[in-house]
Amino acid sequence: MDRLVDACPECDSPEFYGIVGSPVGDAGTDHDYRCRQCGEAFDEPAHREAKADSGGSDMTRRLERMDPDDLGGEA
Numbered sequence: 571m572d573r574l575v576d577a578c579p580e581c582d583s584p585e586f587y588g589i590v591g592s593p594v595g596d597a598g599t600d601h602d603y604r605c606r607q608c609g610e611a612f613d614e615p616a617h618r619e620a621k622a623d624s625g626g627s628d629m630t631r632r633l634e635r636m637d638p639d640d641l642g643g644e645a
């Protein structure tokens with residue numbers, strides 16, 4: 571369960587985009603990525619463990635909410 575996700579090294583947000591070679595990318599930075607959340611530009615995204623508490627993924631939440639009644643489907 572030690573899945574790593576890429577994240578902004580500044581604010582840990584997984585919401586960032588690559589600006590390498592992008593025609594609409596930032597001309598004012600040499601970095602490869604820019605964070606959507608804090609605007610930080612960086613060359614290498616940080617790696618952190620994928621956790622459900624960041625709000626980035628609702629998969630875990632969805633599983634927890636899954637009800638036995640929903641799986642039965644017996645009417």
Ligand SMILES: [Zn+2]
Nearest residue numbers: 578581605608
């Ligand atoms: Zn950030």
